[in-house]
Amino acid sequence: GRPGLVGCTPLGVMRLLERYDISPSGKRAVVVGRSTLVGLPLSLLLARKGVDATVTLAHSRTADMAAVVREADIVIGAAGQARMITADMIKPGAAVIDVGVSRTESGIVGDVDYAPVAEVAGFITPMPGGTGPMTIACLMENTLTAAQLQGAFEG
Template sequence: MARILDGKQIAADIQQEVRERTTAFEASGIHFQLTVVLVGDHPASATYVRNKQRTAEKVGLKNTLIHLPGDVSEDTLLAEIDRLNADTEVDGILVQLPLPSHISEQVVIERIAPEKDVDGFHPMNAGKNFVGLSAVWPCTPAGIMEMFEREQIDVAGKHAVVVGRSNIVGKPMAMMLLAANATVTLCHSRTQDLAALTRTADIVVAAVGQPGLITAAHVKPGAVVVDVGMNRVDGKLMGDVAFEEVAPIAGAITPVPGGVGPLTVAMLMKNTVRLGCARRHLS
């Protein structure tokens, strides 16, 4: 039976460390601030945002929610972002996705000042990460790398297969694993014989949004399996990995819930402090 990688516990450790940093800075009168922009009333988004705000509170970040109506114009949203970019008290700006279809997500992402882009989605940050310059990485892959480190899972020289090629998870995950000296394969919907490829992997990261896609037949005995999926099936949260059948084969596995999700939120806090320190020239 696989070792269960307890994302909740690791996230709590990260949060504790962030809390210690914010407390130390508070003593010097410095308060980092995360501003979340929520457009409309998408119920899942509202839940995510509440969760982020609660965690920000817990780790000692000032946090502000800007809640705009679902029919807000793109121009009004952009003006709001301009205001936040100019506000010297704001360290991190997060615009909760998805946005209503009349607003271009790409235009919005590119409007956020790269030095306040806690999600690491701005092309300038993506490009710096890509070429190996230090920038903020998207929170989900960053959280997974942090977990590997804390759980002493050495990725150097290992074969990692990433299933899914989103800009938010799959592609940056591949680049982070590569930077850590893993051999990396990127699979996706057009991949032929996925199981044959994932079976060669020492590390499998599943990030496609298909409940139970990764079965026992996809996994080499002893492999590390990371499940990024967050699929609602009959009101129940399910990952991309068929946990019950994969757990007995894998060497280590993240559960859903309680795996990657909490890590993502914890990294958002860590990214905010990192950006705040950089912008305010603190070490």
């Protein structure tokens, strides 16, 4: 097909996995959140040929969310529900990436209950400060790609 752009946050998560040598191939990935901006496109990126994760897209109506998440080698929180992913839901050694954002009385928090989950996970991103910089970097990448697709750099 025609070249195009990938959403900044899903692309940032994929770049983060690449950077830290976390290969999704043959692994179970659970994306918690089905938004059209993050959850859905990220699940498609993880499942595509060449990446080859087995993906479950979980959401607010997923039955026994804890059991579903517990099966995952890679967990991505993208629901925007403060601290909904807890340590008892995480398989020991799993990679946990938090892109969910919620404002609470104590400040900005993610979907992952960070400190307890960090004790179980093999890899974890904080919120804030984890995936946000990757999103910004991918915004810059997409800006350059869009300019190239428009012919901005031709003779």
